[in-house]
Amino acid sequence: MATFALVDCNNFYASCERLFQPSLRERPVIVLSNNDGCVIARSNEAKTLGIAMGAPMFKIRKLVETHDIAVRSSNYALYGDISERVMSVLGSSAPGHEIYSIDECFLDLDRLAVPDLTEWCRRLRNQTLQWTGIPVSIGVGPTKTLAKLANRLAKKSAKAGGVLDLVHHPDWVEAALRKTSVGDVWGVGRRWAAMLEERAIVTAHDFAKAPDGWVRQRMGVVGLRTVHELRGIVCNGLEEQQTPRQTTCCSRTFGTVIYDKLEVQDAIMSFVERAAEKVRHAGQVAGAVQLFMRTDPFAQAAPQKSGSGSATFKRATSDTRDIGAAVLRIFDRIWREGYGWRKAGVLLLDLAPDGDAPASLFDEMEAPDGLMTAIDQINARYGRGTARLGLTRKDRQWQMRREHLSPSFTTKWSEIPVAKIG
DNA sequence: TCTGGGGTCCTAGGACCC
DNA sequence: TCTGGGGTCCTAGGACCC
Numbered sequence: 401m402a403t404f405a406l407v408d409c410n411n412f413y414a415s416c417e418r419l420f421q422p423s424l425r426e427r428p429v430i431v432l433s434n435n436d437g438c439v440i441a442r443s444n445e446a447k448t449l450g451i452a453m454g455a456p457m458f459k460i461r462k463l464v465e466t467h468d469i470a471v472r473s474s475n476y477a478l479y480g481d482i483s484e485r486v487m488s489v490l491g492s493s494a495p496g497h498e499i500y501s502i503d504e505c506f507l508d509l510d511r512l513a514v515p516d517l518t519e520w521c522r523r524l525r526n527q528t529l530q531w532t533g534i535p536v537s538i539g540v541g542p543t544k545t546l547a548k549l550a551n552r553l554a555k556k557s558a559k560a561g562g563v564l565d566l567v568h569h570p571d572w573v574e575a576a577l578r579k580t581s582v583g584d585v586w587g588v589g590r591r592w593a594a595m596l597e598e599r600a601i602v603t604a605h606d607f608a609k610a611p612d613g614w615v616r617q618r619m620g621v622v623g624l625r626t627v628h629e630l631r632g633i634v635c636n637g638l639e640e641q642q643t644p645r646q647t648t649c650c651s652r653t654f655g656t657v658i659y660d661k662l663e664v665q666d667a668i669m670s671f672v673e674r675a676a677e678k679v680r681h682a683g684q685v686a687g688a689v690q691l692f693m694r695t696d697p698f699a700q701a702a703p704q705k706s707g708s709g710s711a712t713f714k715r716a717t718s719d720t721r722d723i724g725a726a727v728l729r730i731f732d733r734i735w736r737e738g739y740g741w742r743k744a745g746v747l748l749l750d751l752a753p754d755g756d757a758p759a760s761l762f763d764e765m766e767a768p769d770g771l772m773t774a775i776d777q778i779n780a781r782y783g784r785g786t787a788r789l790g791l792t793r794k795d796r797q798w799q800m801r802r803e804h805l806s807p808s809f810t811t812k813w814s815e816i817p818v819a820k821i822g
Numbered sequence: 823t824c825t826g827g828g829g830t831c832c833t834a835g836g837a838c839c840c
Numbered sequence: 841t842c843t844g845g846g847g848t849c850c851t852a853g854g855a856c857c858c
Contacts, residue, residue, distance in 0.1 A: 433826035440826070440858095458824035474826085501858045589856050620832060622856075649828055656823095698825060745827090801824095 402634050403540060403567045405507040405521065406547040407490055407528075409483075410535045410555065412503035413441035416482045417472045419533045420809040420817050428469045432457060435653050436473055436801045473802040481810040485532045493524050498638045506544060508638045521563040540565040544636045545629035548586040549576060549604065577605035577630065587626040592619060604630055644751065645682060650675040651745020654798040657696055658741050664693065665731060667798040669791035671746040672727050676720040677784075679748055680776060685716040687750030689723055691730045696742035707734035716752055719772055723748070724791055783812075 413431040418424045428445035438456045483502045491497045496508030514520045521538040539551025554564035583593030608630040625635040650671040694706035709730040778787040807815035
């Protein structure tokens, strides 16, 4: 039987924040989304206090003050760095692994010959904690979906000690399925959960028993795969080598509503810079670009509007100037005066590896002038944004709020923590 | 006053072709 | 005027994930 483990970092962002600020270990911690808008990570204590995932900050301010909850703006440079450390510990522990997200990793334990898998998992857990400072939970199952499910239970149950193995305890599977509500199954989101519950399919166990034809019709092949995986039939294998991205996006909600065209243009041009940088870093070029913008959906009284447009490049590119010029044309076309714009974004589409981008037949190849490479090198050395094209102005009113940002402990020399002895 | 950002995959429907 | 089946490609939108 196949044996998958899912290793999941506990409250990952909150754990990262605590890593370099031990004083946070005695306090509940929450981490906020971009713009300090809503809660995206909570320590256990914060969960116990009733802070919901995704709760808007302005609605829980009272709770935060009352319980002296530590608040942090999200710091992805820090989390990405810690994630790499955790993944390298996990990756070297098992015959095969797949980094599934910033805080999750599937392991292939098929070929791992150990007498007691639970014991082995406990040791991996301790080792990860010791080497990286990040606590993890481990679920083991015959499919990825069941490993996920086991992981949830491992995290919730006190006596599991952070590890639950459903492969070597097949008699636990049914109880595990009964204990899990259908909406907590991997692959079942809000919409489908509501649809299923309406039809008295409430637990993962109910779902696993649903007839194939019905599931196929209501939820397509994706839903059917999930049902099969709950029954222990492998539909999703381990994807060891990560496939290159097909799209890259840079979008932001502005710190405030913006009416001024140049102001919006400014923001958009900085998204272009960032998105182009990303694809160059991945060694890719984009075949097309899309721009979108919208007003504030929460400002119900204000007139709502959204706009978008796209352009295809004659020759795929990662040059900020090409992309910027195309986006500017789209922007002029879709801009509407008199609306309070709140969010915009730039998507780069049809990404392909640089080098074998199909040139159009009659296009003379222009040699790259090296400007982009030079800019990237300067920024890699002296920090993002050191060298930029003159596409944007200095005052950036659209910029997001990050009022609770922790230092870049691991990614900036100037902010590295200092240990004083004596 | 204040509600994130960045992805993937699948499906339905339209345009077009033989 | 009306009449068919079968295929591909593309796009928009909807579902999901973290």
